[in-house]
Amino acid sequence: MANKDHTDPARMEKIVSLCKRRGFIFQAGELYGGLNGVWDYGPLGAELKRNLKDFWWRKTVQERDDVLGMDGSILTMEQVLVSSGHVGGFSDPMSECMLSKVRLRADQVPAQNGRIYWYSGADLLGRKIDREFAVLANFPKEGRNQAEAKAFRFYFDALSPEEQEFVKKFANDNEGLKTLKPIFDREEDVVDTTRFNPANGSLLSEPRDFELMFKTNMGATGDAIAYLRPETAQSIFVQFKNVLDSNRIKLPFGIAQIGKSFRNEINPRNYIFRSREFEQMEIEYFCHPDDGLRLTDEWLETRLSFYEEIGIPREKLHINDIPDGERAFYSKKTYDIEYEFPFGVQELEGVAYRTDYDLGVHQKGAGKPLEYFDEETKQRFLPHVVEPSAGCDRTILALICEAFDEETLTDDKGKEDVRTVLRFKPALAPVKVGIFPLLKKNEEQVRIARGIQKSLQKWMTVSYDDGGAVGRRYRRQDEVGTPFCVTVDFETLGEEKPELKGTVTVRHRDSMEQERMEISALLPWLLERVR
RNA sequence: GCGGGCGUAGCUCAGUGGUAGAGCGCCACCUUGCCAAGGUGGAUGUCGUGAGUUCGAAUCUCAUCGCCCGCUCCA
Secondary structure (H helix, E strand, O other): OOOOEEEOOOHHHHHHHHHHOOOEEEEOOHOOOOOOEEEOOOOOHHHHHHHHHHHHHHHHHHHHOOOEEEOOOOEHHHHHHHHHOOOOOOOOOEEEEEOOOOOEEHHOOOOOEEEEEEEEEEOOOEEOOOOEEEEEOOOHHHHHHHHHHHHHHHHHHHOHHHHHHHHHHHOOOOOOOOEEEEEEEEEEEEEOOOOEOOOOOOEOOOEEEEEOOOOEEEOOOOOOEEEEEOHHHHHHHHOHHHHHHOOOOOOOOEEEEEEEEEEEOOOOOOOEEEEEEEEEEEEEEEEEHHHHHHHHHHHHHHHHHHHHHOOOOOOEEEEEHHHHHOOOOOOEEEEEEEEOOOOEEEEEEEEEEOOOHHHHHHHHHOOOOOOOOEOOEEEEEEEEEEEHHHHHHHHHHHHHHHHEEEEEEEEEOOEEEEEEEEOOOOOOOOEEEEEEOOOOEEEEEOOOOOOHHHHHHHOOOEEEEEOOOOOHHHHHHHHHOEEEEEOOOOOOOOOOHHHOEEEEEEEEEEOOEEEEEHHHHHHHHHHHHHH
């Protein structure tokens, strides 16, 4: 049952389990204990992902006149990311408040004056807790008591739950005993210190750099540094001029790219939803400044229809119109497209109007003009850009979550049975058709089934299975979302009803219904349904 | 990164200091004329990893890795 807040952890657990059991998704390096925030796609996951990327490419590049594809490098020059603002701007040293655990940007802590009370540790009934702590008080006369109370809290928080219970018991007994005593070390007056949290006077931890990009070395000596790209977008901006010059294309037009990006996320969470290595499907759509806002709305609609086409219904999507003040400073309009995952409503894609920020910074950074000259209006200007940027792995997860279904069936005897089925759209399904001989001991059935496998394999992913009863094989295919199964049976051989010779049973995943079909009609029938 | 919870077979889990288990799944054979049938047999684990305590550790201690939840972060 889903909670009010749209979360359903039990459902999510079943999905994760199925994904591993049937080979959709594995944790990277699992054999060695696992690598945090990195995932591998198994055989079926790889098929599903390829289908999604192919479908996106077809809809975005192949079926449009105004979008061209490219495939940029992952290794990225430092200068590119300096211009874009990724280097420098987004690796601020952070300090953490030792009392409240709040994290502050070290360079934004205001300078303060006052008296510092240093504690070298604490005494828990003779046992020494050896951790330094300090409190800054702005009123030296009263400061020591306040400081001591805060120090007490700091050391209390550091205790194990059992020790905390123990200390609490004594405190409540009102015996005047302090079982936990901060050990006062020294006091000093300071001017302009930035090592203390202005909110509570607590000592801050040493500033730490939070490196949000992956850096690597290049060249024989390794002196040159490069970064793994944090987004696919930058290579598009950097190659904008080359694409424009090498293709006879006019504004407005877009450049699309699918590829890996890397962010050293502080805290990867929610299965493959937020990972450190992930794949993006991005479009940078360049246009005249006057058209930016209108095109942003148009792209939002285009993208929403895309999700509908791949099987994510509109009512499960939420559009978040990011208000003024919460958008990136360069963006004039941003929509987040969010999906109701079992762990909450989370972003699938952002459609952002980025103005001319990106081309602007690269034009300045590289010192080369990136302006566009419009022959008709004789205008020269820096194009604006609308960026629909989708997370490929997130969409995969949404597809699986949306497809996952547990259907309760009741047989003739009234016995209940749960059928697990992934209701993928056929175009996305990792396997399009399962092919079975009714009985694997029947050589003729096996021969024909193998022949069907061979003829269909050129066109689509198929799965041949002769293990166990046919009903079990149907259910195995249901569980990985195969939309159709073909069974070669005794009618195929024309044993009792000669008029059925050369026909097979086609079984539908969603309805479990069956129909008979000529073997020769299979390929066109399937091709019509699996694209 | 912080706090809490957890880690035993492919999956779900039982096992609180004394010979590692169950259900499901998987493999083989038999059986099987259309929706997880049945029978027989079988494989699978350094009990996340590494140290320590102990005569003896899945079990106790420490460290480490990973997962989940809450903060935090998310260009």
